[in-house]
Amino acid sequence: MNINPTIVAHLGLIFVIFNMLVLSAAFMVWMERKVCAYIQDRVGPNRVGFEGALQPFADVIKLMFKEQLRPKAADALLFGIAPVISACAAFAAFSVVPFGTETTLWGLLDVPIPLEVTDVNVAVLVIFAITSMGVYGIVLAGWSSNSKYSLLGGLRSSAQMISYELSYGMALAAVIMLAGSLSLREIVTNQAGYWWGFIPRWYLFLQPLGFFIYMCAGVAETNRAPFDFPEAEQELVAGYHTEYSSMSFALFFLAEYVNMVTVSAVATSLYLGGWLGPFLPDWLQWVWFLVKVFLLLFFYVWMRWTLPRYRYDQLMEFGWKWLLPASVINLLATAALVLWIG
């Protein structure tokens, strides 16, 4: 039987990316607890493995052996599907994110393969579409649990996501106009080179407001502090996943962290020049991608343990009265600039 090496390489790549995502989620949990501990002048987990680095694995084993509970009044089918939708949407969104140049794996392949799962010519829109599907997991979890805390969490989450998706989309549109392409790979390669020899041609410098809007909306989309209303502990116990336990809870947890990784990876591709960077040879450029994503993720954690949660009406006011007008102005200014320069 003749096996096509390109297909094998693609399958291997998909396997590696999937496991990297799961591992990065586990690593993020550890990092979050450590950073939080140091910010609060504690030590944090330090028993399992070196400096507690194996803590997330211990947590996963614990979660696996917990009893799977389901409230009697819950809608069995939707209650079961909701965490699966959340996790699937989180993983699927990463499939169009490129993280390196084309490679032949040191000459093993005849045709070079790009370092990403698939290159779609409307990649930016695909990510937008998949993130907009992710909201169903949370809404369904909130509704099907048949508990008032879950329902309130689900309702808040859908309101929040709808409100911030507009600004998110407009920030994306401004970058698309600058790049003249919807493909993430092309957007990244358009950012190659330097201004005056030392400032990288990242869209961050052309779109500082756009980057700010994107990050605000990204934090709101992933339901992280200071916008973590769907699971505000003081008011809603745990929000939409109050009634979940064991692995179905773990899936929501996983989805949240994978979503953070995806938002950071997309931000890296759109504003920070993706895998482009100095000093490293072509085949190692994905290291730059990892470094940039890591810095953004650290920023996420840092923000969570520094800023208090907003009030719900403040969140809505910020989204509709400040972020949306700002993103419209940003979009119009970018359009004018692109037309003027040509």
Next chain:
Amino acid sequence: MDVIAFYLFAAIAIVSSLLVVGQRNPMYSVMLLITSFGALAGLYVLLNSPFAAVTQIIIYAGAIMVLFLFVVMLLNVPREESVPSAIAALVGPTGRRIGAVLALVFGIEVVWALSRVGLSWFAQDAQGESVKDVARIGSALFRDHVFAFEATSILILVAMVGAVVLARREH
């Protein structure tokens, strides 16, 4: 491969659309409608127009259906328990007979239209210009059909304003 995918998506779309109408639980109806939209998006991908597929997901499955879900959740629409009596009380036997006749006429009309056009027409169209290129969709929309586009947007705005006016009338 394409044929298998086509029949798969088509079957999902048809079955879930039928189940949308047959469901008693409004929540399940909404979810099945989303499934149906997803299958339609798959069909668009097979027609070599990923842009249409993605917009289908973003606008219908992502935005409009979230609104539906929101309304169902907020109003907490109950399960329809005793369907025959509820519908009978609402419509009455005459209404149901008129509905049946209309459905029959519509069915005949669809069959007649399809037989006039012939199935080869669709195959031709699919092989013709692909709408893969986003730039071409944009220029067609904003250059050739700009009047229709703007007129539609005004119509939608009017509908929105109308809804707000109607909703605020009580106060």
